[in-house]
Amino acid sequence: DAGVTQSPTHLIKTRGQQVTLRCSPKSGHDTVSWYQQALGQGPQFIFQYYEEEERQRGNFPDRFSGHQFPNYSSELNVNALLLGDSALYLCASSLEGGRNTDTQYFGPGTRLTVL
Amino acid sequence: AQKITQTQPGMFVQEKEAVTLDCTYDTSDPSYGLFWYKQPSSGEMIFLIYQGSYDQQNATEGRYSLNFQKARKSANLVISASQLGDSAMYFCAISSLNDYKLSFGAGTTVTVRA
Numbered sequence: 001d002a003g004v005t006q007s008p009t010h011l012i013k014t015r016g017q018q019v020t021l022r023c024s025p026k027s028g029h030d031t032v033s034w035y036q037q038a039l040g041q042g043p044q045f046i047f048q049y050y051e052e053e054e055r056q057r058g059n060f061p062d063r064f065s066g067h068q069f070p071n072y073s074s075e076l077n078v079n080a081l082l083l084g085d086s087a088l089y090l091c092a093s094s095l096e097g098g099r100n101t102d103t104q105y106f107g108p109g110t111r112l113t114v115l
Numbered sequence: 116a117q118k119i120t121q122t123q124p125g126m127f128v129q130e131k132e133a134v135t136l137d138c139t140y141d142t143s144d145p146s147y148g149l150f151w152y153k154q155p156s157s158g159e160m161i162f163l164i165y166q167g168s169y170d171q172q173n174a175t176e177g178r179y180s181l182n183f184q185k186a187r188k189s190a191n192l193v194i195s196a197s198q199l200g201d202s203a204m205y206f207c208a209i210s211s212l213n214d215y216k217l218s219f220g221a222g223t224t225v226t227v228r229a
Contacts, residue, residue: 033216042119042206042219043160056215088158092217103150104210104217106160 004107025093119220138207
């Protein structure tokens with residue numbers, strides 16, 4: 001049973017550039033959430049996708065956008081990168097809409113460094 | 116809004132001993148779920164254990180157990196018979212019926228000594 005996969009593993013960008021991160025959910029899962037984890041902190045929720053729509057969004061600017069495809073995989077796009085966007089980006093998948101009883105399973109993360 | 120507080124930034128434990136990680140939470144939703152995750156230095160967030168707000172019994176999963184005290188709004192994780200591989204950061208998180216996201220605490224670093 002394949003778990004959550006993310007690509008790439010590491011990424012280095014410069015300020016002002018744009019980046020796209022990818023996530024494939026755990027087999028059978030239909031909901032994908034994205035989190036940003038700065039060094040030494042807990043993950044912060046960016047947004048969640050269900051049925052190809054953004055269902056909930058955290059306190060992140062519009063520079064952060066996403067997409068979910070019919071096969072439930074997802075992309076996170078960040079435009080106009082800032083130094084403060086350097087972080088570990090975690091994707092999590094869950095089943096049946098990600099309500100409080102639905103466990104979110106995380107991928108290995110993409111470590112983004114902005115220079 | 117939901118909030119998780121983990122007051123222990125770091126803990127040391129001897130191999131084969133038990134360790135308790137503290138977690139207190141705040142939520143206005145009557146229905147919620149509490150989760151514990153382990154994050155090794157590799158970065159992947161590994162799900163350990165879940166407790167629902169209406170569950171009558173404390174959750175257990177192998178060497179992990181959750182000491183759930185609803186009136187005190189606490190959900191402490193107990194790791195029994197610690198192993199060297201348990202050295203990692205541990206996060207407590209909450210989600211609720213009306214909120215899809217997981218809200219995480221700041222985490223507790225556990226170091227297991229041989």
